[in-house]
Amino acid sequence: MIVAALCVLALAMLVLGFEMLLVMGLPAVLAKLAFHPNMPAVIIPQKILGGVNVGTLLSIPFFIFAADLMARGVIAQRLTAMVRALIGHLPGGIGHTTVGSCMAFGAVCGSAPATVAALGRLCDPELRRAGYPEKFSLGLIAASAECALLIPPSITMIIYGWITGTSIAALFAGGLVVGIVLGVAFMALVQWETWKVGARRGEKPSRAERLGAFKAGAWALGLPLVILGGIYSGVFTATEAAAVAVVYAVFVEMAVYRGFGWRELVRIAESSAVTVAAIFILLAMGALLSHFVVLAGVPDIALALVKKLDMNWVSFLLFVNLLLLVAGMFIDPNSILLLFVPTLYPVAAALGVDPLHFGLLVTLNICIGMITPPFGLDLFVTSSTLRRPVETVIRGIWPFIGVNLAVLVLITYVPAISTALPRLLL
Numbered sequence: 001m002i003v004a005a006l007c008v009l010a011l012a013m014l015v016l017g018f019e020m021l022l023v024m025g026l027p028a029v030l031a032k033l034a035f036h037p038n039m040p041a042v043i044i045p046q047k048i049l050g051g052v053n054v055g056t057l058l059s060i061p062f063f064i065f066a067a068d069l070m071a072r073g074v075i076a077q078r079l080t081a082m083v084r085a086l087i088g089h090l091p092g093g094i095g096h097t098t099v100g101s102c103m104a105f106g107a108v109c110g111s112a113p114a115t116v117a118a119l120g121r122l123c124d125p126e127l128r129r130a131g132y133p134e135k136f137s138l139g140l141i142a143a144s145a146e147c148a149l150l151i152p153p154s155i156t157m158i159i160y161g162w163i164t165g166t167s168i169a170a171l172f173a174g175g176l177v178v179g180i181v182l183g184v185a186f187m188a189l190v191q192w193e194t195w196k197v198g199a200r201r202g203e204k205p206s207r208a209e210r211l212g213a214f215k216a217g218a219w220a221l222g223l224p225l226v227i228l229g230g231i232y233s234g235v236f237t238a239t240e241a242a243a244v245a246v247v248y249a250v251f252v253e254m255a256v257y258r259g260f261g262w263r264e265l266v267r268i269a270e271s272s273a274v275t276v277a278a279i280f281i282l283l284a285m286g287a288l289l290s291h292f293v294v295l296a297g298v299p300d301i302a303l304a305l306v307k308k309l310d311m312n313w314v315s316f317l318l319f320v321n322l323l324l325l326v327a328g329m330f331i332d333p334n335s336i337l338l339l340f341v342p343t344l345y346p347v348a349a350a351l352g353v354d355p356l357h358f359g360l361l362v363t364l365n366i367c368i369g370m371i372t373p374p375f376g377l378d379l380f381v382t383s384s385t386l387r388r389p390v391e392t393v394i395r396g397i398w399p400f401i402g403v404n405l406a407v408l409v410l411i412t413y414v415p416a417i418s419t420a421l422p423r424l425l426l
Contacts, residue, residue: 010339020335024285031292047291048284055239056162057283061276062242063153067109068272069249070223071118073259078217079104080122085213089204094130095190097202098123099144103183106148107224108245111155112370113381115145120385131199134388139396142382143404144186146367149333150179153227153242156333156363159283163290163341166355168238169231170422174356176228177421178364178411185403219252232425279334286338299346306347313351317412320344321365328369332377336366356422357415364411368404371397 009030013023029044070076083100087093101123105115120141127137149156152172161168193199205213214221226248227241236244253259260268293299306316323344327336341362348358370378373394383390411417 020332021281021285024282024289024335024338028285028289028292031295044288047288050287052280052284052287054162056158056168057280059153059158059168059239059242060155060279061272062239062246063109063155063158064111064275064279065269065272066242066245066249067111067114068268068275069246069253069265070105070109071114072264072268073249073253074257075108075220075223075249075252075259076101076105076118077122078220078257079108080119081213082217082221084126084202085205085210088202091201092187092191092194092199093202094123094126094199095132095140095194096187098127098140099147099183099186099190102141102144103147103151103179104221104224106145106151106179107153108220108227108249109148109153112145112148112367112378115148116141116378116381117385119145120382124386126202129200130202131197132193133197133396135392135396136193136197136399137396138382138386138388138393139398139400140186140190141386142371142378142393142397143400144183145378146370146404147179147183149363149367149370150175150182150360152176152231153238153245154363155279156337156366157359158238159334159337160341160359160362162283163286163337164345164355164359166359167422170356171359172228172231172238173422173425174360174418175363177417178360178407181410181417182364182367182404182407185407186400189399189403219256223248223252282334282338286335289338290342293342299343302343303347303350306351311351313348313353314413316347316351317353317361320348320361321408321412324362324365325368325372328366328376329372330375331369333366333370336369337362354415354419357418360418361408361412364404364408368401368408371404372401373397 010023010027013026080097080101083104084097087100088097090096098119101119102115105119109115123141124137127140128134148154152175154172154175157171157175158168160166161171223245227245230236230244231238231241250265254261254265311319324336324340327340331339345358349355370376373379379390379393379397382388382393
């Protein structure tokens with residue numbers, strides 16, 4: 001009864017617009033008072049600080065800083081130029097370039113909003129010149145940025161790994177496959193739209209132009225190769241890879257490409273610090289909430305309910321998908337992880353669901369939530385970056401949501417897509 005009351009309280013605070021740190025923190029404090037009144041009050045600050053005092057989480061500020069460096073610099077432009085030189089002249093090539101560029105940039109930043117901000121202004125004019133409708137172009141940019149949450153490195157997967165103890169390297173390997181599957185599905189939709197509207201091809205570059213694009217972008221391409229190659233060869237961990245990404249990005253942007261100077265570097269660091277602070281406040285409150293969720297026996301209650309309803313893993317994952325899809329319409333990605341995974345993960349494990357499979361299913365649901373009206377974050381990032389009405393972005397996003405749902409069904413009920421490569425590599 002008390003657990004239900006706390007859940008209702010959290011939901012009411014969410015609907016009333018309270019900050020997420022209060023939505024998670026206040027019910028946790030009340031749970032402590034209700035279930036463990038004799039527990040020392042000092043346990044609350046201990047859990048808040050101890051929850052984020054984890055080495056794995058050091059990778060988050062590094063990857064965020066690296067993403068901001070590349071978004072403000074020229075690495076994004078060089079990666080886009082390379083993809084355009086390779087496939088831009090093919091039927092649907094400009095649309096495929098948008099998807100491929102987002103996948104390539106996602107492989108060095110792990111942030112969907114940063115991908116929209118970095119590539120939106122580059123890709124939108126090209127798509128419009130090729131003849132794609134405005135709403136389709138905006139929807140394609142917003143949706144393609146999702147790949148940044150799936151293609152490693154992914155901040156979402158790092159947080160999931162921290163919550164559940166799942167190998168981040170294994171999650172990255174599985175995310176690479178799922179991200180490619182989603183990217184190919186988007187390209188199929190681009191091809192259909194190309195035939196429907198008769199979009200024009202880009203000009204075929206000469207061999208010299210193609211070589212020039214690859215030569216100019218070699219340093220940019222080196223970053224994902226260094227990060228992923230270092231992780232899977234065992235040279236360094238995911239956390240060390242994040243630090244290497246920052247050093248590499250600073251060197252390439254300032255010494256090689258000369259995209260900005262020291263003053264701009266300081267401004268970028270300040271912006272990244274604000275983002276990191278907001279994320280870590282949520283993580284700290286999430287750690288506190290998770291502690292009292294476990295002490296209150298919420299996972300055991302959920303498991304008992306699943307058994308009472310006679311759910312198997314098939315019906316349970318359907319329920320998880322529906323729950324997370326609805327949550328994604330209203331709640332930011334990090335809060336979804338912190339609110340739902342501590343309860344859902346033990347139930348999934350009890351039903352025999354592979355942690356890697358479950359993690360990638362959760363991540364893909366979060367990706368879909370970021371482009372789902374009414375409050376999908378990337379809808380508003382796309383609108384503000386390209387200065388277009390958010391209503392236009394929403395009108396263009398529906399075909400991509402349909403593709404996402406089809407891929408989600410595939411990922412949900414064919415676990416080998418998520419787990420085959422991690423098992424092969426690790």
